[in-house]
Amino acid sequence: MIAFRYTKTDGAEYLSHLDLLRHVYRTLRRAGIRVEMSGGFHPHPNIFMNNPLGLGIKSVAEYCAVDAVFDGDFKEAFNAHSPHGVKCSGFRVVSANPNYAESIKSCAYTARGISPFDPQEILQRKSIVICDLRGRQTDIRERIYSLACADGEISFTLGCGQKNLRPDLFCAYLQGLYGGAAREIIKVRSIGDGTF
Amino acid sequence: MTVDIEELRTLLLKCEKPSRYTGGEYGAPVPEERGCRFCLCFPDLYEVGMSNLGIKIVAESISRRGHAADFCFAPYKDFGAGLKERGVPLYSLALKKPLGEFDVLGFSMQFELSYTNLLYMLASAGIPLTRKERAGKSYPLIAIGGPCAVNPEPLADFIDIAFIGDGETVDADVCDLFIKHGGATDAFFRDAIKLDGVYVPALENKVKKATVRDLDAAVFPEKFAVPNCESVHDRAVVEVMRGCYNGCRFCQAGFIYRPVRTRGVQTLTKQACSLIAHSGYEEVSLNSLSTGDYPHLRELIKSLKERLPDGVTLALPSLRADTFDKDFVQDARRVSVTFAPEAGTQRLRDVINKNVTEEEILHAASSAFDIGYSAVKLYFMIGLPTETEEDLRGIARICALIKGCYRAKPRQKPLRISVSCSTFIPKPFTPFQWERQADGDVIKSKRDALLKALNVKGVTVSWNDDFTARLEATLARGDRRLCAVIRYAYENGCAFDGWNKELNKQGWDAAFERAGLTYGEYTRERAEDEKLPWDFIDIGVSKKFLLEERRRAYEGKSTQSCLKGCNGCGLQKSCPAAGGVK
Numbered sequence: 001m002i003a004f005r006y007t008k009t010d011g012a013e014y015l016s017h018l019d020l021l022r023h024v025y026r027t028l029r030r031a032g033i034r035v036e037m038s039g040g041f042h043p044h045p046n047i048f049m050n051n052p053l054g055l056g057i058k059s060v061a062e063y064c065a066v067d068a069v070f071d072g073d074f075k076e077a078f079n080a081h082s083p084h085g086v087k088c089s090g091f092r093v094v095s096a097n098p099n100y101a102e103s104i105k106s107c108a109y110t111a112r113g114i115s116p117f118d119p120q121e122i123l124q125r126k127s128i129v130i131c132d133l134r135g136r137q138t139d140i141r142e143r144i145y146s147l148a149c150a151d152g153e154i155s156f157t158l159g160c161g162q163k164n165l166r167p168d169l170f171c172a173y174l175q176g177l178y179g180g181a182a183r184e185i186i187k188v189r190s191i192g193d194g195t196f
Numbered sequence: 197m198t199v200d201i202e203e204l205r206t207l208l209l210k211c212e213k214p215s216r217y218t219g220g221e222y223g224a225p226v227p228e229e230r231g232c233r234f235c236l237c238f239p240d241l242y243e244v245g246m247s248n249l250g251i252k253i254v255a256e257s258i259s260r261r262g263h264a265a266d267f268c269f270a271p272y273k274d275f276g277a278g279l280k281e282r283g284v285p286l287y288s289l290a291l292k293k294p295l296g297e298f299d300v301l302g303f304s305m306q307f308e309l310s311y312t313n314l315l316y317m318l319a320s321a322g323i324p325l326t327r328k329e330r331a332g333k334s335y336p337l338i339a340i341g342g343p344c345a346v347n348p349e350p351l352a353d354f355i356d357i358a359f360i361g362d363g364e365t366v367d368a369d370v371c372d373l374f375i376k377h378g379g380a381t382d383a384f385f386r387d388a389i390k391l392d393g394v395y396v397p398a399l400e401n402k403v404k405k406a407t408v409r410d411l412d413a414a415v416f417p418e419k420f421a422v423p424n425c426e427s428v429h430d431r432a433v434v435e436v437m438r439g440c441y442n443g444c445r446f447c448q449a450g451f452i453y454r455p456v457r458t459r460g461v462q463t464l465t466k467q468a469c470s471l472i473a474h475s476g477y478e479e480v481s482l483n484s485l486s487t488g489d490y491p492h493l494r495e496l497i498k499s500l501k502e503r504l505p506d507g508v509t510l511a512l513p514s515l516r517a518d519t520f521d522k523d524f525v526q527d528a529r530r531v532s533v534t535f536a537p538e539a540g541t542q543r544l545r546d547v548i549n550k551n552v553t554e555e556e557i558l559h560a561a562s563s564a565f566d567i568g569y570s571a572v573k574l575y576f577m578i579g580l581p582t583e584t585e586e587d588l589r590g591i592a593r594i595c596a597l598i599k600g601c602y603r604a605k606p607r608q609k610p611l612r613i614s615v616s617c618s619t620f621i622p623k624p625f626t627p628f629q630w631e632r633q634a635d636g637d638v639i640k641s642k643r644d645a646l647l648k649a650l651n652v653k654g655v656t657v658s659w660n661d662d663f664t665a666r667l668e669a670t671l672a673r674g675d676r677r678l679c680a681v682i683r684y685a686y687e688n689g690c691a692f693d694g695w696n697k698e699l700n701k702q703g704w705d706a707a708f709e710r711a712g713l714t715y716g717e718y719t720r721e722r723a724e725d726e727k728l729p730w731d732f733i734d735i736g737v738s739k740k741f742l743l744e745e746r747r748r749a750y751e752g753k754s755t756q757s758c759l760k761g762c763n764g765c766g767l768q769k770s771c772p773a774a775g776g777v778k
Contacts, residue, residue, distance in 0.1 A: 011201065014214040019425045023222070026422060026476030029505075056209045081476070083222035083422070183205075 002074055003065045003098050003194060004091035009058045009186075012085030017052035023083050024049070024064060030081035033074075036067040050100035050190060054166045059187035060089065061107070063100040063195060090196060098194030101161070106145055108157045108189040109167045115180040119147040119154075122174075130173050133166070140165050140173075160190070197294060199287040207278040215424035216242035217275055219289035223474055224421035226290050231263035232371035235288050235298040235336075238269045239305070239313035240694075245269040246421070247429040249483070250342060251304050254363040257415040261368040263375075266290045266298070270313045273691070273698075276320050286320035295321035299374060300337045302359070302367060305344035308671035309664065309694035311351060314340070315686040318354070325683060326353045327398065337380050341367065345395075346405075346452050347624045347730040350674035350682060352397035356380065359393055360733060361405030361452075362438075364414045366393040395733070404734040405452070407770065411438060411459045416467055419474030431479040431511065432471035434464050436496065440485035441758040441773065442516070443765075444538070445549045445749050446577065448623035449485055451737050455771030456758065461492050465499045472508055480504065481511040488512070488519025489759065517552045520560035532612075533564040536575035539583075540590025546754045547582050549627075549745070557594065562601045570609040572598055578642050578659075579620040579634035581749065588642060591615065592649035599654070613655045617643065619665035623672050624730045625737065627745035632721035633669040636662045663701050667693065670718040675729035678718075680711045738766030 008020070015023065025045050028035055037043040046067030053059050070077065078088040122128070128141040143159035154174070158165040171182035189195075201208070201218055208214035236255050238245030245251065245267070255265035266288035271279065279286060285294035295301055295317070303314050315325050318338070324330045327338075340351060341359035348358035359366055369391055377384035388394045393406025408414045416435075423430065439456035440449065459467075468480045480500065484490060500510060517535045537557055539545045545552065561572060576591050595613050602611040619639055622631040634642070639662055650657050671678065681704075688703035708714060722728060724743060731739075741764065748755060755763050762774040 011215075011218045011220045014208060014218050015424060016213070016215070019215065022426065023422070026222075029476035029478070030473070055214065056205065083424075084220040 001065055001094050001097060002068055002070060002091055003063065003094045003100075003196075004074065004078070004088050005196065006062050006064065006078075006082075006086060006088045007058075007060045008053060008062050008086060009060065010085030012083060013053075013056055013058045015086075016055060017049070020086070021047060021049060023086060024066075027078060027082040027086070028066065028068065031077040033066075033068050033070045033077060048097055048099065048101065050104050051161055051164065053187065054168055057167060057185050057187065061187050061190045061195075063098075063104065063190055065094065065097050065100065067097075092196060094194070100190075100192070100194065103194050104160050104190045104192035105163075106157050106191045107160045107167075107187050108146075108155065108191065109185060109187050110153055110155045111167070111171050111182050111185040112153050113181050113183040114154055114171065114174050115178045116152070117149060117174070117178040119149050122147055128173070130169065132169065140170070144170070155188075157191070160192075197297065198292040199284055199294065201292065204278075204282075204284065207275065207282065211274045211278065212272060213242075213425050216269070217271065217289075218424065219292065221289075221421035221424055223419045224290055225259065227259060227264040227266050229264050229291070231261070232258075232374045233264045233266075233293075233297075233299045234258050234367070234371055235266045235268050235293075235295055235301050237295070237301050237303045237314075237317055238267070239303055239310040239317060240270055240692075241272055242269040243423065243425060243427040245304075246423040246427040248304060248306070249433050249435060250363060252417050252420060253415060254302065254304075254341070254367050256417040257364050257368045258371055260415060261372060263368070263371045264291075266293070268295060268301075268317070270317055270692075271320065276316065279320060285322045286317060296323050296335060298336045299379075300339055300371065302339045302341060303355075305340050305342040305351070307694065308344060308350075308668045311344075311671060311682050312686045312690045312693055314351065314354065315683065316691040319686075325686075326679075327356055328353070337374070339367075339370075343449065343452065344672075346448075346733060346735060347672065347674070348395055348397065349676050349729045350671055350678040352676050353679035353683075355397060357388065358395040358397070359406070360395055360403055361393040361735075362408040363406070364408045366391055366406040370394060400732070402732050402734070405736060407455075407736070408438075408457070409770070411435070411457045412463045418467075418470045420471060422475050422477075429481065430477070431481050432468065432475055432477045433481045433483050434467045434471070435459065435484060436464055436482050436487055436490045436493075437484035441489050442486060442551060443549055443745070443755055443758070443763070445547075445627040445745055446538075446580070446620060446623075447485075448626050451625050451742075451765075452735055453485070454737055454765060455767045456773055458490060458492075458772075461496045461499050464496055465503050468500055469503050472504055478507060479509045479511055481513055484514060486514055486516050486519070488515040488521075489757070491759075517560040518556040520563065531569065532571035532573055533561075533569045534573040534575070535560060537594060538575065538577050539580060540576065540587045540592075540594060543752055544580060544583060544587045544590070546752045547749045548577075548580055549749070549754050551754055551757065554594065554597070558597055558601055561598050562604075565602055565605070565607065565611075570602075570607065571612040571614070573614045573616065574598075576615060576617050577620045578617050578646065579639050581620075581628060581631050583642070585645060588646045589649055591617075591646060592652070595650065595652065595655050599652075611654055615650060615655060615657045617646065617657065617659040619660060619662065621665055621669045621672060624728070625735050625742070627742045627749060629673070629728065629742065630722040630724060630726075630746065633666065633719040635719075636666060639665075661696060661699065663704075664694070664696075664699060666715055666719060667704060670715045673718055673722075673729070677711070677713060681707045681713060683707075684710050736765075736767045736770070741765045
């Protein structure tokens with residue numbers, strides 16, 4: 001199995017998760033990297049990605065594992081055939097599926113454009129209730145792991161997977177409190193077993 | 197000027213499928229701004245347009261001649277409204293250039309219900325809709341091509357040029373002339389109409405359609421752009437053949453794409469392998485109007501299987517029941533098979549010259565069932581000339597016979613039959629171009645009778661909207677007076693007329709009323725000696741032949757496939773099947 005880290009930038013942030021999956025598979029096919037298929041009536045390629053990234057959010061830390069064997073430089077082969085903005089930045093040959101959808105528990109992001117504020121004000125709160133995309137009232141406090149603010153850039157770590165919090169929702173919350181307009185929200189790191 | 201996608205971020209995130217509008221597809225060539233700057237515009241959504249082969253061929257031919265070719269698709273209403281609100285003009289996908297900054301906009305008109313979308317795209321780009329309003333100002337030339345261009349009159353006021361026939365060379369020839377004359381000068385137009393396939397509405401010139409003689413030597417792209425989001429036919433496509441040998445009397449494509457020309461097995465294998473290697477697709481579709489008639493089909497399938505990478509499947513989307521062969525069936529899942537008998541009785545099939553017999557349909561269905569298919573989709577038309585109740589009962593009869601075939605042997609699953617009924621729409625350049633389209637209430641009573649007869653377990657029936665069919669028939673055989681109607685309809689908010697949920701009948705009704713015209717004037721029967729709006733176009737097939745075919749239809753006589761012998765349609769001298777080309 002090959003596990004790799006890749007980007008979703010330069011326009012690729014507008015690709016849906018399902019379309020991205022198709023693009024990764026086609027990239028591997030173009031590169032001549034044979035992916036094992038699942039069995040059954042509707043076989044599909046064994047490609048395992050981390051949890052879907054919200055549409056429009058850039059990332060330099062997406063992870064994926066593919067059931068394939070490749071002798072050459074995987075990164076070079078992948079990048080020679082991948083779409084704009086979907087580029088491999090590191091890979092490992094692994095013996096078992098790291099199952100990134102489960103193993104990545106939190107992600108670090110940066111963003112610009114929000115007016116300066118004191119992060120302690122947020123971190124000291126016991127409860128922060130926002131309205132999520134489905135219109136439900138949710139307490140997000142326990143999903144915020146870290147928050148810092150320096151030189152016009154904020155960096156923060158949020159829960160991923162079961163305790164997921166979308167970075168754009170979080171930024172919208174900060175924006176509501178402190179003003180400004182969030183831009184360049186980028187996932188810079190995924191944290192969990194099997195990442196590198 | 198270019199449009200900055202980053203600045204459209206908030207709009208993109210509010211819209212359905214934002215990757216429709218961002219460009220940067222894998223394999224999409226980035227055009228250099230050189231020569232004549234041509235934008236291929238497709239008046240439908242990205243996922244429909246990205247599946248179209250024609251615009252890819254034309255773009256390839258234009259860029260090989262040293263001009264710039266870019267693409268633009270109709271934005272869905274959410275994005276279109278957002279652009280308007282922000283004052284951003286509609287832009288091309290690769291260069292992100294406002295359409296107004298191109299030299300030529302070439303619209304691919306695939307069906308009549310996209311006419312309002314042409315206006316919608318022009319308006320979204322801030323380009324005045326009519327030629328008159330654009331005169332003397334620096335706007336792009338507005339051109340149309342594709343099957344609807346064979347009757348360009350309903351769009352005549354909006355366009356500067358119509359390309360009629362094959363687009364492999366004529367579009368690029370016009371680009372060359374544009375550069376030679378330094379723009380769209382009077383001399384440019386005078387030279388352009390000397391080319392086969394160029395119609396200039398302002399000059400009202402007579403025109404002969406452009407024809408590519410040798411498909412093996414014709415331009416074909418080595419690679420396709422892989423769409424950002426899934427397109428309707430997300431696969432590699434090769435065109436095995438252009439034209440059709442059969443001459444079904446209702447079928448416009450069967451006449452306007454004559455004579456039949458084929459590509460060689462070697463060329464097709466090379467093209468398919470190249471497309472698969474460059475795209476990563478898992479399927480190659482062997483396209484034509486009737487792939488089962490391709491003379492070297494077995495050889496082609498063998499060659500493709502040997503040369504394509506493992507796991508690439510072949511799709512043969514247009515097999516007639518009489519050419520159905522289980523060896524051609526490539527779909528591993530084998531769920532549903534589609535046949536198009538078009539009419540319920542042999543008599544009516546002879547009238548429309550659909551030379552498929554009941555035995556052939558049943559034989560094809562049986563062989564499909566034997567290799568595992570358990571669902572059949574059947575296409576029929578209602579409202580055909582000379583149709584009687586017996587013909588409608590015949591549709592139910594075919595369904596019953598197919599059921600019988602299925603029951604003849606023990607099978608694992610229950611059989612599903614879906615019957616799809618479309619309303620007959622008379623089209624220009626067919627033997628039925630003079631026919632009346634049955635009125636809505638007649639169609640409705642016919643359909644009610646059919647539904648009653650087909651009220652059988654396991655059979656589902658679907659049909660197309662009556663108003664849509666009437667509108668399509670009106671526009672298809674329209675004249676210049678319809679330009680006003682189309683404009684009013686657009687102003688009343690009509691766009692995406694082919695999409696059921698967007699259909700705006702009130703908008704169209706009001707447009708006809710305002711123009712003082714009725715649908716009935718266009719759906720009526722035309723006299724044989726009447727001057728038809730498209731008579732000035734020489735499509736190759738003679739009017740005499742079409743009239744003779746019409747007479748044979750009423751006599752219930754079928755006409756043989758061109759493969760069995762020449763029927764003398766008027767193209768004998770240039771037709772390979774007739775021995776006219778060595």
